[in-house]
Amino acid sequence: MTLASEVSAPQGQRRQKLFSAINRSAAWLSALGLGWLVPLLKIAAGDDPREQMGELRDSLFFPVLGIAAFLLAWATLAPQVQTSLGAIPGPAQVWEQTGALWQDHLAEREKEAEFYARQDERNAELVADGRADDVKWRSYTGKPTYLDQIVTSLKTVGLGFLIATIIAVPLGIASGLSKPFNGALNPLVQLFKPVSPLAWLPIVTMVVSALYVDASDAFPKALVISAVTVTLCSLWPTLINTALGVASIDKDLVNVGKVLQLSTPTTITKLVLPSALPLIFTGLRLSLGVGWMVLIAAEMLAQNPGLGKFVWDEFQNGSSTSLARIIVAVLTIGIIGFLLDRVMFTLQTAFTFSGKR
């Protein structure tokens, strides 16, 4: 209980407003994985620290302890394993390589700027010579940096996930509403669900190469191949969960719909989707998780310039910094996967009545 008796009235009012704001935002912050901020904010706002300690212990102290213990174990055990690429790097080397990758990125951007400056100069010279029709504008041909590769991976997984959602959700709704349709679709789903992305890849490569002839710059072939592979593996969770969600609508609601003689589109939008939404979102979350994992393997094989290709290239290079860089990539993949999951969870909380699933 705040020592409200010890503060003046206007301060007390401000403090009340602050607390209600913090409480409102608590749901959002915990959705974003920042739940440990809430007790800290409350303490900063003047709440009794001893009360908040309990919450702080659970949401901040123990996780930090866990991470610290892991780092310690890593730092002690890693140098004891000698591979032909050197000892397994500890946290210090991995941190060093993160810095190195950032420096590479900055250096490459600088080279790009210099290239464009040179091009501008050359073209200005040509114009001054009166050769304005010899002027050429060409884009920079340097390598994609680590950050470019992260963006490419996100783009690819986004595209794959989007296609999967567009296919899976309508099929799932139809499957949930109509038993015959479900009966027809089910064997196919069960057959294709366990297939690994690596098995799909050669077929997808052949098909995309045959059909997607004029590759645009924004969606090169390798990107489309990786995205389609992601789709093929991540569409099953969405499909199954949507079908389940739609099939398990409360029978009373369905009866109400029949009594009111609602048309099918209205039934779907007003009745089916809102009540199936929690399970649909669960399916989407699982799909995105699976898709992100599959993406890395698909990129390695399709040579799409994202994180998967980065890991593969570093392994092929076999330099003494390769293992550390691969670990940086592993951690990046983990962090991005975590953030993507949190984003989906936040969306889910926003769109459904219960954020518990």
Place this chain on the structure above:
Amino acid sequence: MTATTCPTPPSHRFAPLLAGLALGLMASTASSAAMLDVEKDELKFGFIKLTDMAPLAIAYELGYFEDEGLYVTLEPQANWKVLLDGVITGALDGAHMLAGQPLAATIGYGTEAHIVTPFSMDLNGNGITVSNAVWELMKPHLEMDGEGKPVHPISAAALKPVIEEFDAEGRPFNLGMVFPVSTHNYELRYWLAAGGINPGYYSPEDVSGQIAADAYLSVTPPPQMPATLEAGTIDGYAVGEPWNQAAVFKKIGVPVITDYEIWKNNPEKVFGITAEFAETNPNTTLAITKALIRAAKWLDENDNANRQEAVEILSRSEYVGADAEVIAASMTGTFEFEAGDVREVPDFNVFYRYYATYPYYSDAVWYLTQMRRWGQISEDQPDSWYDEVAKSVYKPEIYLEAARLLVEEGVVDEADFPWDSTGYREPTAEFIDGVTYDGTQPNAYIDSLPIGLKTGDSVVGAEVVAAN
């Protein structure tokens, strides 16, 4: 509003004349005005992660491609097959290629396509490495010098007892090389044959290259060789740098010989383009050749003074990516054999000296003779055939034209190029077994080699059949 033309004031009448004079002056000095009118300026070249892709990397990084008005993307390829397919299908405009690839493609061995080359990228640069276990077995058979170090060059005769031991135990002796028509394959076979070991034959039905073999050769992509050696799948390999020094660095193998010791100053890689590209884009081809000649010159300039900078560029992950110290060894003229046994090999990589960049017909003919020797060319061919194929693939005319343009621009010396060459080098006996090679007499040469098909021989089933 009506437009009225202003009467030209007197000074303005001279303006066009002055502009013309100024342009004329600028044309003789500005490098932008010396640029060829290229047909295609956005190009994509493929390469494999080997030290000798250096001319491509240097031409890009030092702006030589840009000086010629070319905007080049350099793309590493997974292996030699993917690279060749890329050039044939047009996905790549040109590539760093094994000297044998344009020849094999043109004669139809493997995917058929008419590939030409106007530029030889380097001489030497390969080595043969064996695993630690095999090295220990070889050592008792080696001749040692006063300091207890092996006398070089090490002949494959020292390997022969080891293979016999393996054979007695029923184990196959496996060696890796990078591609069926690669220089490494032919150099490895040359070395083995000179030591009395049969490296196997090819036949039209069986392209494994292991017919009647004492040692079994198979294909492994260069970056995967150290890992394959470590895993024990192969007992040794022939590959370009940095993969021999990498094995020493990681303590998984010992290089036994460099190709400099097998054939002094042998041709290695070329820059390959499709014949169609060369025909449709003559100016672009000249521009590319010019940029590459300049890069090669920079690499060998001032007695290899720039090599350290080249090593720094090559160690970047988008080029070769191996550690700088591993690349530096061979690029700066030293080569480590057994750990601690470092020898001076100043010409381990030659990019410009000894007319290294001239695409000699005699180089092409040597590869063709080796293809015949091991059965990849299954029938005898007259000497004129060898000459014709060499002339259809190697294009010294384009090379000399590019060189002439560079001499006029003042960036290279006239003396750096063999303007009057017939395209055939002088006969040479600088091979490990002392056999003389005369490019103008290919059939006589084939008959003078120890192990290998001779005139009239062919491979039928699992045996070599003589014509008589």
